[in-house]
Amino acid sequence: MGTEPIEDLRAVQRRTVGVLAAGQVLGGIAFGATVSLGALLAADLSGDDALSGLATASVTLGAAAFAIPLARFAARRGRRMSLTAGNLLALIGIGIVITAAALRFFPLLLVGIIMIGMGNAGNLQSRFAATDLAAPEHRGRDLSIVVWSTTVGGVTGPLLLPLGEEVGALIGMPPLTGSYLFSLVAQAAALVLYVIALRPDPLLTAMRLAGSASRGAVLGADIDRPVVARYAIFAVSGSHAVMASVMAMTPIHLKHMADGGGHGSTQEVTLLVGVTIALHVAGMYGLSPLFGILADRWGRIRVVLLGQVVLTASLLTAIFAGEHPAGVMVALILLGLGWSAATVAGAALLTESSTVLMRPRRQGVSDSLMSLTAAVGAAGAGIVLTEFGYGGLATVALALVIAITALSPFGRIRDTA
Known part of the structure; x- marks a missing residue:
């Protein structure tokens, strides 16, 4: 596919974005359940709220x-x-989590x-897959x-917590694991979708196009700017660390508030946590097309x-109204919007x-540092929460x-976006 007409490549890109978007809907269900339940499961099985942060850390x-x-x-x-x-790895992991809850074995x-x-890590890679064949002026949008x-999926997952607990209880699942049933189905559906529909492969197609005449017309100049790339990696990983550390402790903080107010039943706590995390996930993803368009237009x-x-x-807001x-x-x-x-x-x-x-190498480094x-x-957030609130x-x-703000001039070096 080294000499595809421009219109054919654009059609491939539109189809690729559609498949990736559908896969992310399914993957988001598992993400929402893990974020909402992981900290609570960790605190329950370990018997120590200070260890609850290990769920998000894991x-x-x-x-x-x-x-x-x-x-x-x-x-x-x-x-x-x-x-x-x-x-496939996520499917295996969900099965292990349910087993661990049944055995009450924290490790x-x-x-x-x-x-x-x-x-x-595969879900994170999806956003980069959307840029493999994207034109420069639509890269942020795609x-x-x-x-x-x-x-x-990310909003639906947390909101399914009460229903998941009811379904799980009916079939004898351990407490706080019912929603993982929905995650199993969603992950399996995403796997089938990618195997069948993600063709031709966007990254392999982009690599074949490298250096060809059609590549320059569709994908833009192939210029390496390592200083800007390093700042981009730092900005992404730093922003993610801010979000993850605060979000990881929010379920525990809400549980403490519910206990202090005399509303500490499991159902009430899971509802409060589910609604809060659902709103957070909506902030994370709901306006992302707007930010993508702004990134294309403003830089x-x-x-x-x-x-x-x-x-x-x-x-x-967390400091003064938390x-x-x-x-x-x-x-x-x-937090999600930022x-x-x-x-x-x-x-x-x-x-x-x-x-x-x-790109694949640097994108992998970015995702690895972001997650690390x-x-x-x-x-560390569990310890900080325990000691300082x-x-x-x-x-x-x-x-x-x-x-991140102070170092932003490094991202402007030869940046023509």
Whole structure:
């Protein structure tokens, strides 16, 4: 496919974005359930709230460990095979989590969540797959459409918690695991979708086009800008660490507030957590197409900085209004919006700062560092929450926002976006 007409390539790109978007809808269901239930399961099985952050840390650690190998696998075998591998690992991980809850064995729970995280590395790679054949003027838009698609599953997953508990109880599943039934079905459907429909493979097609006349007309110049790429990686990973560390402790913080207010039943806590996380996930993905379009029109760096402004507003809300459920909800919505702006624009900046051959490697490094820094942040967040409270956790996270803003001139070097 080295001499495809431009219109044929655009048709392939439209179909690719559609398939990736559908896969993200399905993958988002598993993501929402893991985020909502992981911390609560970890606290329940370990008997220590300070260890609850290990759930989110395990998800991000799994993604960090598998991101680079998955990117290398994509470079050799294409996006279709790499995304399918991620779905398969997530399916196995969900089964292990349910087993660990039944056995009440905390270490096995972490193993299962790590494997779900390894599968989530594939979900993260989907947004880059949307840019493989994208024209420069639509790169942010196409990437953001795939990111946005996670909204459906990501919002639905947490809202299914009460129903999942009822279904799980009917068939004898352990408490706090019923929603993983929906995750199993969704991950299996995504696996089948990628195997059948993600053809031709977008990354392999882009590699074949490298250096051809049609490539320049459709995909733009193939110029390497390593300084800009390094800043993009830092901005994406730092913004993700801020989001993950605060989000990881929000279910525990809400549980403490519910207990303190005399509303500590499992059903009431899961409902409060589910609604809050659903609003947060809606913030993460709901407006991503807007941020993608703004990144195409305003430039990537401006939208990255817009994300830092919104993250700052979120953290200040958590500091000054974080002892009220409504304040926590507002903070989590803003946290999701700031993350969305920074990661959509940062991912687009990374893609256009790298040659086609360098992209899989740098994208893998970006995803690995993003997940690794979030794992460290989530693991430490439990300790910070215990010692300094929710406001103290937000104050610590604010330091990363300041660093991303201060270093933004490095992202402007030869940036013509």
